[in-house]
Amino acid sequence: MIRENWGTRVGFILAAIGSAVGLGNIWRFPAVAYENGGGAFLIPYLVALLTAGIPLLVMEFTIGRRFRGSAPVAFRRLNKNAEFIGWWQVAICIVIAAYYAVIIAWAAMYTVFAIGQTWGAEPETFLFVDFLGALNADGTPVGTFEFGEWVPNLTLVLAAVWIATLLIIGAGIKKGIESTAKVFIPLLFLMFGVLIVQALTLDGAATGLDAFFRPDWEALQDSAVWVSAYGQIFFSLSVGFGIMVTYSSYLKRKSDITTSAFTVGFANSSFEVLAGIGVFSALGYMALQSGTPVGEQVTDGVGLAFVAFPTIINTLPYAAGLFGTLFFASLVVAGFTSLISIVQVPVAAVEDRFGISRLKGTIFIGGGTALVSIILFPATNGLWLLDSADSFINRFGIVVAALVSILVVVWAVWKWAELRHDANRTSVFKIGYLWFACLGVITPLILGWMLVDNIRTTIDNEAGADQATLVYGWCVAGGALVFGVLMALILRRKDVPELIPEEETDLEATLTGEEETR
């Protein structure tokens, strides 16, 4: 069976950028940078991009293109004992997709709310009480496992998000994912560009930018700042959970690997810097209006997007509806292109591994994930379910899976030299032993450090935490690993279709020799 390819190189790069640029770029990076040295954070951030982010992207792009399969198939072809990593990543993607979609649904509803500022004078109360129903009237949170009450209209919007996602994935790589990326990524940059221009015209914007960019050089002596930089790069690049392996498996055999990785990495970081400029211009305006320092306005995540921004929009002197609509529409587009890439991982996995059609894979796996998402997350306890799942799957799912994948690829099966050779054959920018040092030594050390830190924090917080929520979180993160191991054991005797070695094709003549010495 002939494997589908990206129609154009631009299509692949835009889709990969669409995957990397997500909610975290807009609502996480600005606060992380501010809290970790402001302008000085740029240095550890760039070091992290060049020594961990791009080397990891190169590894995943090369694995995908060389072994031409979704994550489980690619890892199986890499080594028979490595298939569990691919299935582990599939499980992580299913968990993330289930809750990520509902955040996009919130943002979609807020895009409409922004037109008339439906959230009223108290956006925080509106979000947690009126809209999500996550807090009781007395301010206490609804129990994490108190199921039963659905948020009006949210279920319908979430269903629409899923239908759109599955239609695009069902349409295929070229007609679905690539066509969507070609429209949505330029649209995202355009919308966010207009938003930034408007934010920069606000009174107090310069104060906000000063707070964001003023360097605190002392911060560079703090190891936590460096770990935060690596964490930001790691989580925002969509590496470690099978997406880039899957996307690059549709690359043509002669596609440039390393320059594509640099383009995706720098595009993702460029958007983060733009997001920082937009967000801090608005926060500077907010600080001026409230007569408080910018530092008191800084927040991240749900609080930034659904509380701080509506508060800012309420006080804008002109075009408040436009500003709000652009902001939330940007969140929707950024999140949606990431969601597509996340759902593509399990769909491609069953398609490749069991030889079923894309349509069946989309209906059964994508539809199944959608069903779980629609049942669990648009309820009044959805926010708390989401929060715990997100926390555990990030800290103990993605981090561990990425660490294991690097250790297996580089050290256990010693494939780094083969991958390096494969990447260099068709890439303008050649990689050498520095890539090995970054990928095989620096990145695992940092990921290991992050993991130890995560375990210590979780144990420290365990005393005050709800035990049922902790058990749920560990089940989500541990369940993904168990799923991966079980699937690999079940399929151990079922071989994947043979990959035709490139040495046996007539490509070899052009891929060695002059290509190698260029």
Place this chain on the structure above:
Amino acid sequence: MSASAITMMIIAIVVIGGGLVVSAITLMTHPEQPDE
């Protein structure tokens, strides 16, 4: 804005945006070879 903040903003835009421009231009000036 303070001079140090302006400097860091310019450096951020030039280095990160420059990295994107250089890598994109490199890709564009080296056309992909078609598969056989």
